[in-house]
Amino acid sequence: MSILPRHIAIVMDGNGRWAEKHGKRRLQGHDAGMKAMKEIVKRSSALGVGYLTVYAFSTENWKRSAIEVSGIFKLLVRYVDQELQELNDNNVVVNILGSYRSLPADAVAALERALATTARNTGLHFNIALNYGSRPEICEAVRSVAVAVKDGRLSPEEITEEIFSGFLDTGGMPDPDLVIRTSGEKRLSNFLLWQSAYSEFVFTDVLWPDFSPEELERCIEEFRQRNRRFGGR
Numbered sequence: 001m002s003i004l005p006r007h008i009a010i011v012m013d014g015n016g017r018w019a020e021k022h023g024k025r026r027l028q029g030h031d032a033g034m035k036a037m038k039e040i041v042k043r044s045s046a047l048g049v050g051y052l053t054v055y056a057f058s059t060e061n062w063k064r065s066a067i068e069v070s071g072i073f074k075l076l077v078r079y080v081d082q083e084l085q086e087l088n089d090n091n092v093v094v095n096i097l098g099s100y101r102s103l104p105a106d107a108v109a110a111l112e113r114a115l116a117t118t119a120r121n122t123g124l125h126f127n128i129a130l131n132y133g134s135r136p137e138i139c140e141a142v143r144s145v146a147v148a149v150k151d152g153r154l155s156p157e158e159i160t161e162e163i164f165s166g167f168l169d170t171g172g173m174p175d176p177d178l179v180i181r182t183s184g185e186k187r188l189s190n191f192l193l194w195q196s197a198y199s200e201f202v203f204t205d206v207l208w209p210d211f212s213p214e215e216l217e218r219c220i221e222e223f224r225q226r227n228r229r230f231g232g233r
Contacts, residue, residue: 005177007051014183014207027071032209034079043213045124052126055191059133073107080110091123097169098132134193141167178223182208200226
C-alpha cells in the first residue's frame, strides 16, 4: 500500500506531561504544543494531505483550572495572529469543529478572522476541534435531522448514513483515514466517533510537543502498511 491518507486526525495529547518532564509550567507545555502543531500543518500541506483535523480543546477540558483554560485561549489568539498570514500564503483553509462561539470573545474574533481570510483557499483543509465533543456533535446533528423532517425537507425514508454525515461538523469532508494519538494513551476521548468507524489508528508514546514532522511521516508509513478491507476480505 503506497497511497497517502487523504484525511489525518490527531489527538494532540501530552502537553502537561511534557511540561512536568521538563520542569516547566503547564502553559509552557501548551505553548510548545502550539509550535509542534505549526510544524505538523506545514508538513501535512507539503506532503499533499487533503484534510488535517486536530483535537485542540474538548468539551470536557472546561474541567481544568480557570488559569489553564484562559491561558490556552490566549495562546490560540497568539497563534492566529502570528501564523494566519503564513497559513493563507500556503493556501490552507481553516475550519472549526465544535461550538467555538462559546469561547472568549477575543478567541472567537481571532477564529472568525482566520475563517474569513482563508475561506477561498483550495489547499490543505485544517480543521481545529475547539469546544468539541463527538457525542454533542451527534446529538446536534440528530436535532437538525428532526427539524428537517418536521419541516418536510426530509422524509425518514431518505435518511442514510451519507445524509446523516452531512449534518455533522465535518459535513462534506471525507472520514479520516488515519487517526493518531500521542503520549501513549489508547482511546478516542469523544473525538470523531461517527467519522472514525473505519479509520486506521496509530498510537505513539511521543508527547505532543515532541511530535515532529518525521514522526508524522513514520505514522503515515505505518498506515501505508495496513490492509484496509472495510469489512470485506
